[in-house]
Amino acid sequence: xxxxxxxxxxxxRMADSWDTKCNGGIYWRGNPKDKKNAIxxxxxxxxxxxxxxxxxxxTGAGSYxxxxxxxxxxxxxxxxxxxxxxxxxxxxxxxxxxxxxxTFSYNQGVLVGALVDLAASTGDATLLDEADAIARATMASxxxxxxxxxxxxxxxxxxxxxxxxKGVFFRHLLELYRVRPAKDIQAYTRKQSDQxxxxxxxxxxxxxxxxxxxxDGAAARRQSSALDALITxxxxxxxxx
Numbered sequence: 672x673x674x675x676x677x678x679x680x681x682x683x684r685m686a687d688s689w690d691t692k693c694n695g696g697i698y699w700r701g702n703p704k705d706k707k708n709a710i711x712x713x714x715x716x717x718x719x720x721x722x723x724x725x726x727x728x729x730t731g732a733g734s735y736x737x738x739x740x741x742x743x744x745x746x747x748x749x750x751x752x753x754x755x756x757x758x759x760x761x762x763x764x765x766x767x768x769x770x771x772x773x774t775f776s777y778n779q780g781v782l783v784g785a786l787v788d789l790a791a792s793t794g795d796a797t798l799l800d801e802a803d804a805i806a807r808a809t810m811a812s813x814x815x816x817x818x819x820x821x822x823x824x825x826x827x828x829x830x831x832x833x834x835x836x837k838g839v840f841f842r843h844l845l846e847l848y849r850v851r852p853a854k855d856i857q858a859y860t861r862k863q864s865d866q867x868x869x870x871x872x873x874x875x876x877x878x879x880x881x882x883x884x885x886x887d888g889a890a891a892r893r894q895s896s897a898l899d900a901l902i903t904x905x906x907x908x909x910x911x912x
Contacts, residue, residue, distance in 0.1 A: 675725060678718070678722060679722060679726075681718075682715075682718050682719065682722055682735070685697055685715050685718065686715075686738060688701065688704070692707070692765045692768075693707050693749065693762055693765060693768035694745065694748065694768070695741070695742075695745040696711075696712050696742075696745055696746075696749070696762075697711055697712055697715050698711065699711045699761075705764075705765070706761060706762070706764070706765075707761070707762050707765070707768075708751075708760060708761035708762065708772075709746075709751045709758050709759065709760055709761065709778045709782070710760075710777065710778055710781060712742055712745070712746055713746070713758075713778065713781040713782040713785050714781055714785075715738075715742055716738075716739050716742040716743055716746065716782075716785040716789070717781060717784050717785035717788055719735045719736070719738040719739035719742065720735070720736070720739040720785060720788035720789040720791070720792050721788050722735040723735035723736040723739060723788075723792045724788060724791060724792055736792055736793070739785075739788075739789050739792065740789070740793075743785075743786075743789060743798075746782075749762060749768070749770060750769065750770035751770045752782070752805075753770075755808060756801075756804045756805045756807075756808035757774045757779070757808055757809075757812060757814075758774060758775075758778040758779055758782055758805070759771065759772055759773075759774065760772030760773050760774070760775060760778060773814075773825050773826070774812065774814055774815065774825065775824065775825070775826070775833070775836050776809060776815055776822065776824060776836045776837050776839065776840040777835070777836040777837075777839035777840060779805055779806070779808070779809040779815070779840055780809075780839045780840030780841070780842065780843035780844060781839060781843060782802075782805055783802045783805050783806050783840075783843045783844065783846070783847050784842070784843030784846050784847075786798045786799070786801050786802035786805070787799065787802050787843070787846045787847050787850060788846075790802070790850075791850075799847075799850060799851055802847050803847065803851060806844055806847055806856070807855070809840060810855070810856075810859050817883055819883065820859070820862045821862065821863065821866050821882050821883040822837050822840075822863055822882060822900075823881070823882075823883060824836055824837060824880075828880055828881065828887060828888075831890070831892065833880075834880045834890060834892035834893045834896060835892040835895065835896050836896070837882075837896050837899075837900065838895055838896030838897070838898070838899030838900060839896075839899070841860070841863075841899045841900045841902075841903040842899050842903070844856065844860070844903060845902075845903045845906055845907065848903075848906075848907050852907070852911055853911075854911060856907060857907050857908070857911070860900065860903050860904040860907055861904055861908070863882060863900045863904065864900060864901050864904035864905075866882045866883065867882050867897045867900060867901060868901070870882065870883070870884070870885060870886075871883075871884070871885065871886055871887070871897065872886060873886040873889070875889075877889040877893075877894060878893055878894055878896075878897030878898070879893055879897075880893045880896075882897070882900075
C-alpha cells in the first residue's frame with residue numbers, strides 16, 4: 672500500500688503541471704516550464720490508467736480515469752501522433768505548439784502501453800486497435816527498423832539517453848502481446864533476440880547499443896535495453912493456438 676500511495680503522490684505532482692498552454696498537457700520538466708512533449712504526457716496517461724485499475728471506485732471528474740481519457744484526447748489533437756502512427760517527439764514551444772522532432776522507439780512504446788491500460792480501464796477495443804497500429808508502425812518504419820528487420824534508433828551512439836529506448840518499447844510491446852498475441856510480433860521479437868545474442872554480444876555476455884552490428888560497448892542502459900528485448904522474446908515464444 673505504501674508504494675501505491677507514493678505513486679498517487681507522484682501522480683498528483685504531475686497533474687499539477689497541467690495548464691492551458693498548448694490547450695493542455697504536462698511539462699517535460701518542472702523548471703523551467705518551457706516545453707511539452709510526447710514522453711511526459713504518454714507516461715502521465717499510462718500512470719493515470721494504471722492507477723485507475725488499482726483504485727476501486729475511481730470515477731467521475733478528476734478521477735484517474737478522467738485524467739487518462741483527457742490526456743489521450745489532448746495527445747491526439749497535438750499532431751504528435753501522425754496519421755502513419757509514428758509519434759513525433761515534442762511541440763516546438765508554448766505559442767505555436769506545432770509537433771516537431773524525430774521519432775524514437777520509447778515514445779512509440781510508452782504510448783502503446785498507455786493505450787493497453789486505458790483499454791483495460793474502459794473496455795474500448797478501439798484503443799487496442801490504436802496500440803496495435805502504433806506497434807506495427809514501429810516494426811515497419813525505416814527509421815526504427817532496418818532492411819534486415821533489426822530495430823535501430825535514429826540517434827547516434829554518443830547520445831546516451833537513446834541506449835535505453837528500445838528496451839522501453841519492448842516492455843510495452845509485451846503488454847500489448849498479452850492481450851493481443853500475434854505471430855508477427857513473435858517473429859519480430861525473435862529476430863531481435865537472435866541478433867542481440869549472436870551479433871551484438873561479447874564474450875562476457877555484455878550487449879551493445881546497436882543490435883545490427885557487432886558489440887559496440889558496454890553500459891548499464893545498453894544491457895538493460897537488450898535484456899528487455901530478450902525477456903520479451905522469451906515471454907512471447909510459446910506457440911499460438
